[in-house]
Amino acid sequence: MPAEPLPHEEIEDRLRELPGWAFADDRLTRTYRLAGHFAAAAMVVHIARVQEELNHHSDLTLGYDSVSLSVHTHDAGGAVTERDFALAAHVEALADAHGAS
Numbered sequence: 001m002p003a004e005p006l007p008h009e010e011i012e013d014r015l016r017e018l019p020g021w022a023f024a025d026d027r028l029t030r031t032y033r034l035a036g037h038f039a040a041a042a043m044v045v046h047i048a049r050v051q052e053e054l055n056h057h058s059d060l061t062l063g064y065d066s067v068s069l070s071v072h073t074h075d076a077g078g079a080v081t082e083r084d085f086a087l088a089a090h091v092e093a094l095a096d097a098h099g100a101s
Contacts, residue, residue: 005079018088028084030091031068032100043067043098050090056083067100 006014011023021030034040044062047069051057058071069091073081 002075003073003081003083005073005076006081006085011080014085018085018092021088021092023080025070026078026080027070027072028080028088029068029070030088031066032095032098034065034067034098034100037064039098039100040065040067043095043100046094046098047091050094051087054083054087054090056087058087 008023011028015021015023015028018028018030020032021028023029032040032043034043040062044060044067047058047060047067051060056071056073058069061068061070069088071080071084071087072078073083
């Protein structure tokens with residue numbers, strides 16, 4: 001069964017629980033800054049593992065000292081769903097261990 005899109009108002013309310021995350025172009029987005037390239041690459045690998053466990057994947061971009069995510073649910077027509085917020089919360093939980101800000 002496809003995931004249900006969340007109403008815009010609920011997305012905005014729930015973003016208050018995820019500092020640094022935004023809603024743009026019908027996606028949840030976040031960029032983290034890290035100490036350098038190795039730290040950023042390590043965080044990407046950690047995020048990739050979480051995405052596999054959740055069977056939900058974001059667009060994930062590695063920069064020299066940054067990691068950016070853009071997430072939405074394909075089987076909900078590209079809308080934001082509960083699955084996107086679950087992934088964002090998991091990423092937030094692991095960010096501190098990588099020294100991400």
